[in-house]
Amino acid sequence: MSENQTQSFIINRAATSKIENIDFENLPFGSVFTDHMLYCDYKSGEWGTPVIKPYEPLTMDPSSRVFHYGQAIFEGMKAYKDENDDVWLFRPDQNLTRFNKSAVRLAMPEIPEEVFIEGLKQLINIDKAWVKKGKGNSLYLRPFMIATGHGVIAAPSGQYRFMIILSPSKAYYQGDVKVLIAEHYSRAANGGIGAAKAAANYSAQFYPTLLANKQGYQQVIWTDDATHTKLEEAGTMNIFFRINDTLYTAPTSERILDGVTRKSIIDLAKRENITVEVRPVLVDEIIEASKNGSLKEIFGAGTAAVINPITGFSYQDTYYELPRQDNPMALDLKNKLTDIQYKLAEDTFGWTIKI
Amino acid sequence: MSENQTQSFIINRAATSKIENIDFENLPFGSVFTDHMLYCDYKSGEWGTPVIKPYEPLTMDPSSRVFHYGQAIFEGMKAYKDENDDVWLFRPDQNLTRFNKSAVRLAMPEIPEEVFIEGLKQLINIDKAWVKKGKGNSLYLRPFMIATGHGVIAAPSGQYRFMIILSPSKAYYQGDVKVLIAEHYSRAANGGIGAAKAAANYSAQFYPTLLANKQGYQQVIWTDDATHTKLEEAGTMNIFFRINDTLYTAPTSERILDGVTRKSIIDLAKRENITVEVRPVLVDEIIEASKNGSLKEIFGAGTAAVINPITGFSYQDTYYELPRQDNPMALDLKNKLTDIQYKLAEDTFGWTIKI
Structure with a gap:
């Protein structure tokens, strides 16, 4: 594991990748995760330095507020790789805006754009090999925030953890609904x-x-x-x-x-x-x-x-x-929208953002 | 830590108690916990053996369902010590019934009475020194269940953890409301x-x-x-x-x-x-x-x-x-109810249960 700091992110890279063990043709939705994750802790009224590190379990006190009073919000997003191996996000500003609206309604702190958007970009860039080409393939992005303060008293937590985890996914087809x-x-x-x-x-x-x-x-x-x-x-x-x-x-x-x-x-x-x-x-x-x-x-x-x-x-x-x-x-x-997402059609709306 | 098994509970006792470090006259509600906790895991459609062990942090995957889809329920209860040093529960059957109603509504498995009621009794008995005498003093009991299955897919978890943690408390007075x-x-x-x-x-x-x-x-x-x-x-x-x-x-x-x-x-x-x-x-x-x-x-x-x-x-x-x-x-x-809870008045209803 090497450690270095760029743009106020602390980055600890995994010594080895588990990507060779993944069957990308056979991916149950949302159950395989990439080599790295991002977290950023909030306490005493401010966000700390975001950390990118190998994907690993969290250590949580049994009295953590999220277990008892449910302060937890998330976003669902995707990253797409085009034919030139460039990776694209789709309207991430909309997800950030909604995430912070959710945060306010749940009495949780808003996340700075720098941590959410730049965090996504940095994290995805490190795990870029996990974004597979081809329509239908994508990297599912899961930013979320949970209340980590201790104590079983029904009041907003004083501490929170924002995280991003990434899961490679195939086209999601549910059959007849x-x-x-x-x-x-x-x-x-x-x-x-x-x-x-x-x-x-x-x-x-x-x-x-x-x-x-x-x-x-x-x-x-x-x-x-x-x-x-x-x-x-x-x-x-x-x-x-x-x-x-x-x-x-x-x-x-x-x-x-x-x-x-x-x-x-x-x-x-x-x-x-x-x-x-x-x-x-x-x-x-x-x-x-x-x-x-x-x-x-x-x-x-x-x-x-x-x-x-x-x-x-x-x-x-x-x-x-x-x-x-x-x-x-x-x-x-669906075809017209995914063509924009995969850069197969012109994005007349300016919805796609290159990482 | 000594290990032994009684009545299908696995019990690992803490080598030392932290009770001497606790200021029982100055207890913020719900923030101090006793020496032990109980947990019981559910997977493959059945509950495992309940374990009582020293209070310690949990190890949780970042994709644990409770963080993303909010399957989490709890109960709030109290144990009271009378003048003879006997410890009493107040209508625990009602809490069990409600807990299992909550479980059904949240698509979680119901907990067996043996784990919930007997678990409370065994755990409280081990941490009996934490229940202080005197009206207003009590041990706040927090049974809860969280979804521990992995994966960011919006469906009920296949795995759950039931836990009980205990927190000594003083009379809860909020002032003018x-x-x-x-x-x-x-x-x-x-x-x-x-x-x-x-x-x-x-x-x-x-x-x-x-x-x-x-x-x-x-x-x-x-x-x-x-x-x-x-x-x-x-x-x-x-x-x-x-x-x-x-x-x-x-x-x-x-x-x-x-x-x-x-x-x-x-x-x-x-x-x-x-x-x-x-x-x-x-x-x-x-x-x-x-x-x-x-x-x-x-x-x-x-x-x-x-x-x-x-x-x-x-x-x-x-x-x-x-x-x-x-x-x-x-x-x-309030006085009439707490007199029943502290065994200072006759319990004509049969609400109190001795541990």
Whole structure:
């Protein structure tokens, strides 16, 4: 292990790489990690020096606040390698902005841009060999922050750790996705933390999703908790509905995550002269559109899968199958977006950042 | 360290105790821990052998699910020492039942009674010297469970750790508590996890509570997220309102924790021939009762403070001061309940369990 300091980062490189032991053709999502990780500790009201070091376990006191009071937030991002072996990030500024919004809502400290963006660049650069070429291949990036202060008292922690870990991934394909529209359970409250990318929101979803799985549905479409009449998110993704040739998606709110893929899809669709209406989408109108044949597609949008087409949905014990499309809008938008990400098409938006 | 096995527990005792270094007259709540801890790991669908060993840090992979998807639940309990040096638990069966309800809602495995109850008894017995005599002194017990499986994929973990840590505590006195009735923020959704004692629920409360603190209020009274017209919890406690000589408290629901202190107060009040009405309590009726002088007391009920009297509340920028009582019902109920816990009064309910 050699130690040196550049640009206020402490960097300890691993003596050897484990990359030769990895089967890159056979990567279960999010379970293999690269040689290095980044961490940066916050205490006494300030962030310390970011450290890049070999990936290794953390030492945590059993009374660490994250275990008891759930202060934990994260981002999901990807790095892509183009044909010239250059590595690119996709709209990292959007992830930083959202991360810091999540931090404020969870009473955690905001992370400086220098640590988040420059940290990502430095870390990915060191583990650049783990970013494989070819469409579908990517390096999944997981910045996160946890409360590390000690003590079982229900109050914000005084100490935090920001980390970045990296996981090589293949194209994420879930197969046919049938979804269940939530009639009882929900993921977010008005005035709650649904707009934050908080660990807490995910733990709330697992049980209702397991119940849906048992009925043969892969995901739940979440509805507003007060009336269950508005369609808000699909599993851990934002959701789009195509009625005739118009795309509909719910506006972001306190209950809905401001997804980077979501907003990119909206911009991309508009550029392609597709009409996009951002407004509350009601269960009733989707049922009606399904019955009269105007409902053409439903898809989820998120970083891991980019776009995930939904094949049908269930509501009040009735299953509504979506028609097969010869040229689905979901696939077209997915290709156009990933072409930008992989530098196979011109990035007219300025979304891609070279490392 | 000596090792032996009793009743299927593996017990490794600490070679020395740190108890001599502890200032028991000066204990910040929840920050000093005893010599030993208990853990029990779940994998491949079953719980392993519980282990009692010296209190020490955990080794956690950075991709541990609890850091990313928030599967974490806990209980708060206390052990009390009577004048004969016997140590008592208060209604531990209720905590076990609630812990397992929380586990189900968070898609975590239920813990066997043998591990939870017998684990508490064995662990407390080993650290019995840490339970100090005298009303107000107690040993705060913190059973909790975290998701320890690796991998950043948003699905329930396959591995979990159940733990118990113990913290000696003095009487918990917060001073005058003024509260702010929530008009925008909320802690729980319909169909959400508000009834679970989940870490996730606490992280959602910190930011709105900090905003209230800045306005001079110590806690927030949470209202229902859809209409903000129903009074549901106070900070991390259940809430009671005394109008004339009747006590009112909200019914438990998906949004409200089924507090052990709450239900004990209800039973105790009924035994004392106090009328208790368990029904939704509206903001409007409390404002009206304050104005016409019939609102006598408001108090929070929870394990840490037992009963915490509230001196006044704010709603829509108006502050409502509560009248001082010569013989507050809150204090009377608190004394009667703690007398049962410390074995100073007959336990007519069968709530106390000797270790």
